[in-house]
Amino acid sequence: MDLPVMPPVLPMLAKPAARVPTGGGVSFEPKWDGFRCLVFRDGDEVELASRTGKSLTRYFPDLVEAVRAALPGRCVVDGELFVAVGDRLEFELLQERIHPAESRVRRLAAELPASYVVFDLLALDAVDCMALPFRERRAALAAVLADLDPTSRIHLARTTEDPAEAGRWFREFEGAGLDGVIGKPLDAPYAPNQRTMIKVKHARTADVVLAGMRPHKTSTPERPLLGSLLLGLYDGGGLQHVGVCATFTDKRRLELWEELQELVVPVEDHPWSFMGANAIANPDRVPGTVSRWSGGKDLSFVALAPTRVLEVGYDHMEGRRFRHTTQFKRWRPDRDPESCGYDQLEIVTAFDLSSVFED
Structure with missing residues (x-):
C-alpha cells in the first residue's frame, strides 16, 4: 500500500456541547452509533482501522468488498461502520461481528452484513487532503461519491449548515438508532486525535x-x-x-x-x-x-x-x-x-x- 496518508492515523475527535451551536460557520451531520473506522484503499488493498488504530479488516470481509466496489481506487476516508436491522442501527449485533474464529467471521458477514457511512476525506489519488478546510474536503467527497449505487453498503453522510435543520435531526433521527449531532467547523483542517469537532448528544x-x-x-x-x-x-x-x-x-x-x-x-x-x-x-x-x-x-x-x-x-x-x-x-x-x-x-x-x- 502506497498512499499520501498512511496508517496508523488517529481520527479527529469531538468535544461535548449542551446544544446545537447557532453562530454559523459549522457543518452539521448525524452522529452515528457504530465503530469509528478509517478506510485506506490502494487498488485491491484495503485496510479498515479502528479509532485506536487497530485493524478491523479481518472481521469485515463484506465491507472490504463493498469498499472495492464503491470507493475511489486510491483514497483514505473517515466514517462509521455499522450494522442495521430494518430501519434501526443495532450496536449489539455489530459487536458480535468481532469474533476470533474465521468460520464465524464468514458466517456473520453473510448473516449480519455491515455498512459504512463516509463523512470525511483525508486523501484522494496522490493528494493529501488533511490540510484543506472541511468545506473543500466535503465538496470533493460529495463529488467522488455522487454516483453511488443505491444498493451499495457504502453511504455518504448527510450534512447541513442550518442549525434549525440540525436541531430537527437531533430530535428525529434518534428513532433510527443515532445518538445526536456532530458539528464541524467549515474552515478547519483534519486534525488527528484533536477535539476540534462538536458533539451534541441526548441527555x-x-x-x-x-x-x-x-x-x-x-x-x-x-x-x-x-x-x-x-x-x-x-x-x-x-x-x-x-x-x-x-x-x-x-x-x-x-x-x-x-x-x-x-x-x-x-x-x-x-x-x-x-x-x-x-x-x-x-x-x-x-x-x-x-x-x-x-x-x-x-x-x-x-x-x-x-x-x-x-x-x-x-x-x-x-x-x-x-x-x-x-x-x-x-x-x-x-x-x-x-x-x-x-x-x-x-x-x-x-x-x-x-x-x-x-x-
Missing part, C-alpha cells in the same frame, strides 16, 4: 435501584474504593440489571464504599443470585455472568439490598439497558424502589434509517 435522567457494587481496580483491604454502582429497574420479571454508574473522585469512592456496607446482603438472598433462576433465564442482565466481551475479567459483585434509589443521567437505551455508563445525579430517598420501572423512560419514535443518508 436524560432516570430513577434507578441500587442493587450492587464492585470494588475499584486500585482498591486494597487497607483502602477500599468503590469501582461502580450496579443499577436495576423493575419489570414483570423482577429486578433487571440495566447498567452501571462509575464516575467518582477517589474521596467519594472511599466514602461510598464505607457508606454502603450497611446494605450488603448474602448473594444467595439477592435477586441476582448467581445460581438462581433469574441468572439462568437472563444471563445478559445479571452481574457475575461471563461473556466473551468480559475478556476473562472477574465480574463478581457485592450484593446490596435493593432498598435505595438514585437518579442518574443517561444518553439512550440499547434494548433494555443503558448504552453507556450513567452519571450519578443524587440520591432519591423519596422514591419507593419498586416504583422504578421501565415505564418512566422516554419512548423514542421510530424513524426510517434510509432518510438519514445523503440523497
